[in-house]
Amino acid sequence: MARKRKASAAVRARLKALRRKHGLGEFKRNSPKSRTVRTRSSSFKVARKKKVSRRKSGGFGVMGKAVIGGFIYGVARQPIQNITKNFLGGVSDEIGMLLVTGVIANFTTGQIRNAALIGMAIEASTLAKNFNLGGLTGGLTTSSTPQLTTTVI
């Protein structure tokens, strides 16, 4: 094993000055640092913080998705109505479309489901409008002229 060279007095003085300058304290040879290690008692239980993973947003936000869903429903409504007219007949309008969009919303996900949910809201709103419930507001709404029903021979 190689012998350690002892540092000269000048070097030691320079090192001492440097340690003092940087606040490192005096160099103590052969002084083991004592550390107290504190451990928690095994009976000390803390609820662990759950790791929350956030899903990245689609980039459009809730309002954007509503608008896009509305567009999709507006485009798809007529073709769907044309197909379902054969099965639903005279009920193919609001009630029929409400049923169809409900079924679609139940079995799909993502943007299609979003569009179907918006479609349900639109059909329900149209249905309620057709009931003409203006009388419930006690005359606050203006009366509308009755629609002349047309019959085609």
Place this chain on the structure above:
Amino acid sequence: MSAEEAATWRIVFADNEENVNQVVADFHTTQTGSAALLYPADQDALALPPMPSTGFWAGEQSKIVIQAKGDAADTVESEASGGFIPIILKHLKSGAIIHRKLRLGDLGTADFTGFRSTDDIILNTSTFVRLGAYTVPFGYMATLDGGQPVHLFLGDDT
């Protein structure tokens, strides 16, 4: 000079086979006949009755039928009869409205088949007899042009 006949006449909307019939207007020739025949020489246009409105429409290829029941049993001839039936044609695809006057009798557009080529029809006093029919063209539906004056007279050469 033809003699006018007095008759009750009506407008009926029917399907193409004339199985379904719906009466939509009813007149008498004293309302729509003599005074109107002399118009515009010395008669007031207000003498012509206005066409009533109806909620019924005749779809494409349906028929607008004219029927008449005579005040006396007699024959009426298409060449001695005439008139204008105001209707509205609505284009099914665009919704555009066209105002037309269907011409009864032999002259002009002669729109009523069965009563336009020197056709003779025997009227009776108990039942309405079909005079002629106008078929609504493809792509349109038709109804009465409410408020427009109606002019129709029936006559024969005797």
